[in-house]
Amino acid sequence: MGMYRQLKQELIDYSKQINIDKIGFAAADPFLELKQKLQLQQELGYASGFEEKDIEKRTDPALLLDQPRSIIAIALAYPSKLEDAPKGKKGERRGLFCRASWGEDYHTVLRKKLHLLEQFLQEKLPDVQFKSMVDTGELSDRAVAERAGIGWSAKNCAIITPEFGSYVYLGEMLTNVPFEPDTPMESQCGKCTKCIDACPTNALVQGGQLNSQRCIAYLTQTKDFLPEAFRKHLGNRLYGCDTCQTVCPENKGKHTLRHEEMKPDNEQVKPLLEPLLSMSNKEFKERFGRMSGSWRGKKPIQRNALIALAHFKEESSLPILAEVLHGDPRPVIRGTAAYAIGQIGGASAKELLQKAKQEEKEEAVLDEVKKAIQSLQSVL
Template sequence: MDRHEFKQKVIDFAHTIGIDEIGFTHAEPFYEFKEKLIDYYKKGYASGFETGTVEERTEPKRSLESAESIISIAVGYPNKLPDAPKSRRGERRGMFARSSWGVDYHTLLRRRLTALEDFIKEQAPEVECKSMVDTGVLSDREVARRSGLGFTGKNGFIINPNLGTWSYLGEMLVSFPFPPDEELIDSCGDCNICVDRCPTGALIGDGQLNSQKCISFLTQTKGYLKDEYRSKIGNRLYGCDTCQQVCPRNKGINTTHDDIVLEPEILKPELTGLLEISNKEFKETYGHLAGVWRGKKPIQRNAIIALAHFKEISAVDTLKRVAENDPRPMIKGTAYWAIGRILGSGALDYINERFKIETDSEVKEEMLKGIQEQTEI
């Protein structure tokens, strides 16, 4: 089959199954990216969620020995939430990042990649394929960049002319030599808004990110959140969209798909309702979201911090029950900390009394920490 004709057939089919953008590149190693990746690890910027060795992440044929090409796909996702409930005193709400709206994007992309793979094999049964979504060893963004889907912005996202940064990315290794697309030559120019507006200074300014400082990463960790970041996460339960929200290239873009169903009450949930929710109810209500892949513990910790951020007095009774009854030290400690932050010196008697009962050293440290700015025990 003619390479160009086959490529056009794949493109045309892709657009019928909800793939917004598709690009093609060769399967040779990512030499420049390898150097950047080594530097990224040396500087301690890695999140720890990355998969694979440097070689596996930069040499596609280690994943599929017969690979001749890589197909990169982008599916746009919405960034506007119609009928979003208001966060008001007595009913404070948290927020899931937009990448977690609707069905888990891993599922959404795999459906499309599977359909695309089936189509390719119908046309050419001998072709071998291997798809990856986020958890694969290749860098989705680097594959997309080399495939011509966009350029790397200063915020590290791939910026596509039609989708901006609001897109899910995935790729497929194939043993067919599709004609590669040209890389998109563009840049952020003098614009530095995302770097300047990053709440924690996690953006380096050259497209690199220090994951250890990134709120999106921090909201997914399971332990105590470092003190210097607690005032930064606001009401974020999972992820952070600041560097995308301020990007001028995203102006006027809001892509929607029928299989991305928006649920306002779930995506912007009431915070206190999250604190005592059972495992079963949590899974039934939030289990389909990509943002809960680490379980309910980080979400509950972030909800407690958000209540402290709002200084939500109406949540104190709930926080006390959590502090006194939750078996997990980190959740107990964070709840005590939040009580101190909300009530200040008004929490002294309560904290003093509970301090005599609690035995975990880290919990006791959090109890003192919450009110130390106002007074000393």
């Protein structure tokens, strides 16, 4: 075991050289507690649908690699503050991408780091076997990070590190090397419930349990009509939500910019809303393609931009909203434009909606138009 102890230290030293902020080691035993949580989450209908559906694969490393002996967990800290952020104003309203979408797509950044660790191990042990994952892999990044002592599993369902708070990206490598495991951290959340209390949609059911179907971060990524109950909670969010992180006392004063590729482009992460509505797929990819927040394409972002204009009650946007309502081929976008027009209100809005009521053939859009007219009449 002395050889593996030395190799572990060499790997830790190398991780610092390649700018990995935290590294930890965990046993590759099944995640039995997580299995129970995931089964309950499925029974309650709390899952998002984006995650691996096979709970056995999510909780048993032996189904992913032949005779796994340990898991290497890594964390990279990301920035939490925008320097000289552009300010939205009347006639020039802006949306917002969450912090986890700033800079280059974190999946790419972490995979590069894990690949370097793979190469390092292969040079030392030519017969080594491994399987690396970031976010979209079968294993739960958070469960692995918690077991590996990267941080503790917090009430906001994030991993909190003493050094960087919860502003960290996580990845892991399953391997057949028997590295000695590190010690998990005890939760430091105590009696604090700030994240639970601040969640706009009450998605944090209790400490450490999330109803993804209510979570704004999840809702911003859906492609259908956003349920009405959640529209007014969206604010100007285009992708993701940081509320349960920004209110956390452990994140106070935590801001790290050690990775140049994570540096946010202000005009990308806080873009003007109106230009988003007429953007082609090609323009969207050129402008936002390198961000993780672009993975679902432009449709959810455009739908959310319409809801943001409704939030601001931006009257000067009525002409472009009218173009969308009468000219966009996608029912979800037309219907959401009708909702935005109804929220902005006024005589022009009523006229636009009445015209749409006569012309619109799609039932779901017509329903949105009628509801928007009703909302106008209840104000008058």
